[in-house]
Amino acid sequence: MAAAIGGRRLLASAQVAGRVFYSAAATQEGLVKPPIPVFGIEGRYAHALYSAAFKKNKLDQIEKELNDFQKLLTAEQKLQDFLLNPTLRKDNKQALITDIMKKQNYSSMTVNLFAALTENNRLNRIDSIVKTFNRIMSGQRGEVVCTITSAKVLTDKRAKAVENMLSNFVKKGEVLKIDRKVDPSLLGGLVIEIGDKFVDMSTATQIKRTIGSLRESL
Known part of the structure; x- marks a missing residue:
């Protein structure tokens, strides 16, 4: 019972944080300028994540987490099919993503990004967002x-x-x-x-x- 309550609280926290993340991505206010220009929906999300990671000095960690999760999706077709199925509940998808990431000790920034993507039906943009973030990091280096x-x-x-x-x-x-x-x-x-x-x-x-x-x- 306690575990279930804790899980629901964790999910609710991720969902709220995800909305905050999306708000920052949408408005682009107060964000650190990326080393290269990025455009489109994937650019907005990647830019917001870059800014948050830059301020926390966790760019390398976030880059690794994004690419690790992308590799997981490539290796686990059933997981990918589940997350990209538009008929399934968003809260179930977010619960699974949060559980996977917390077990792997992912940062809250990465969890929040995926909460925002889930909330706004943007999980189908994961590949392009990861590629855009990698381009930003290449520019950073x-x-x-x-x-x-x-x-x-x-x-x-x-x-x-x-x-x-x-x-x-x-x-x-x-x-x-x-x-x-x-x-x-x-x-x-x-x-x-x-x-x-x-x-x-x-x-x-x-x-x-x-x-x-x-x-x-x-």
Whole structure:
């Protein structure tokens, strides 16, 4: 009985804190400015969490907790299906999330974030919020995130040449963080995302542009 009462109090506390967290995310008032600009719903939540963690000097801890929970969702499909099912009660979802996080000694800030996401039916945004927070943290460390997508795996020689070329675009003191991906639909060439810049040099896009130009000339 006592355990049940304690659990209900914990859930109620998380829900109230979640509403406070969402209010801060929505208004953006009194928040610490992030090292890079972020946008959209995921940007508002990630920014609010960054600000709270910055003020408490717990940025690294929060980053680890977010990525650990994301890994848990990826590994546990049933848990993910439960949390993303729109027909299930929000308080049941929050109770489960709070229980999992408290057992793992997660910070109240992470618990409050997920309380806000649950309350506002935003659990389907977890992936994009975690990615946005990771981008903020990369900016905090002076990293410039760069994604290189190719039609097939690049040879070490070519990958090194591309990375050396891209290093010319980072400022002194910044560190280039490379993420390589493969997408056969590109047919050839590269698609490069560096910071907020996007360059599509893929064969597929070149073909589309050529076909478009031919149609316009007919």
